[in-house]
Amino acid sequence: MDILRFITAGSVDDGKSTLIGRLLYDSKNILIDQLEALEKQSKNKNENGIDLAILTDGLRAEREQGITIDVAYRYFSTPKRKFIIADAPGHIQYTRNMITGASNSQLIVILIDARQGVIEQTRRHSIIASLLKIKNVVVAINKMDLVDYAEDVFNNIKAQYHLVAQKLGLENVQYFPISAFYGDNIVEKSEKTPWYTGSTLLDFLETVEVKNSENTVNSRFQVQYVIRPQTEELHDYRGYSGEVISGTYKKGDKITVLPQNIETVISKIETGGKEVDAVFTNQPVVLHIEDDIDISRGDFLVKTEQLPKVENEVEAIVCWLDKKELNEGNKYFIQHKSKVLKTIVKEVEYKIDVNTLENTPVYSGIKLNEVVKVKLKTSSPLVFDSFSENNNTGSAILIDETSNSTVGAVMIL
Known part of the structure; x- marks a missing residue:
C-alpha cells in the first residue's frame, strides 16, 4: 500500500479539524477509549454526541478556544491506502506553520x-500550494448545511476559485460540496445533494494518482559526514556518508566534486554495512572515491554529465516567517541541506500581493507571512538546482545570525 501525505488548509473556523475528525470517525480509525475521552471533552457536540475537532486539536488552548494553533499530524488507513494528514492553523499569524x-x-x-466564499486566506494558501509545487488541489466547500445545500452557492464558489487556480497555474483541482459536521459527501454520499454526481472525498483520496515528485534523473548526493576511523583494522578507510537526494549511483560512475569542480570515480559503495553495486533515491549510503580529494560536510558528489548550478548569487522566492522585518542588506545564514553559509539580501525585487496575486513594488520592510522575490549573495558558492526541477536541492531556509531562529523558507529559482 502506498502512502498519501496531504494537508488541510483554510481560514479560521472553516472546519479543518472537524473534517479530519470526520474522516477518522467514519472510516472507523478511532479506538473505543479515544471515543470515551472525546465524549467527556466535547463542547460542540454533533448528532453522535462528540466534537470531532478535538481529535486533532491536542493543545489545551486549542480545545478551549476551538482553534488550531500548531500543525497536528494524524495517521489513518483504509483497505486501499495509508494516509498522513497535516492539520494546519487558519490564523494569518500561523501561516508559517x-x-x-x-x-x-x-x-x-x-x-x-460556503457562507464566505473565496477569501484572502484562501488565496494565501493557494499561493503557497503553487509555490511548493503541490500537484493536486482539493477544494472542499464546507458547511453546505448552513446554506441549505444550495447548488448555486456551490457553483458560484467553484467559479470564484477557478479564477484563482488559473492565475496560479493550479491544474489538477477537484471540488466537493461537504458538511464536515454532519458527514455529507465525506465518506458516504449525501442524499441532501442529489445534484452532485461526483465521488465522495474519501473515495477521491483513496484513488487519486499521486505522481512521485522525486527527481529520479539528476543524481545528487551531499556529504553529511566524513568517516575516518583511523584504527588499526581500518587504517586507510575514508568514506563519505549521506543520503542519496535524487537519482542513482553505481560503482565506477564518473562524478564531480562540487563546488571544487574536481572529477573522480566511485570506487566502492556501502549501505547497511554491506558493499553494493548501486544505490537509489532516499537510501543512506557511504561512497568511496578513487582519488584523495579534500571533501567536507556539505560538498556535493554528482554525476559528471548531470551538473547542477554553482553560483554565489541566487534568485529565490522567500516566505517570511519572522516578526523582525526583512530588508535589503540584511545578513543571515542560509542552510541548504547540510551546508550552512553566510548570505546577504542583495535585492528585494517585488512582493506577491495575496489579494490580487500581482507582483507589487516594495517600499518598506517585509513583514511576517509576506511572500517576496529576492536576490541572495552567499559567502561561498552554493550548489543547487531550481526548485521546479528538484525541490530537495532547490529549497533552503534562512536563519537569524543572533537568535538562530528560522526566519525564511526559500525556494530557489
Missing part, C-alpha cells in the same frame, strides 16, 4: 466556508 506542513505534502485540501 502551514508552510511547514505543506512542504512534504503531495495534495492539499483547501476548505472554504
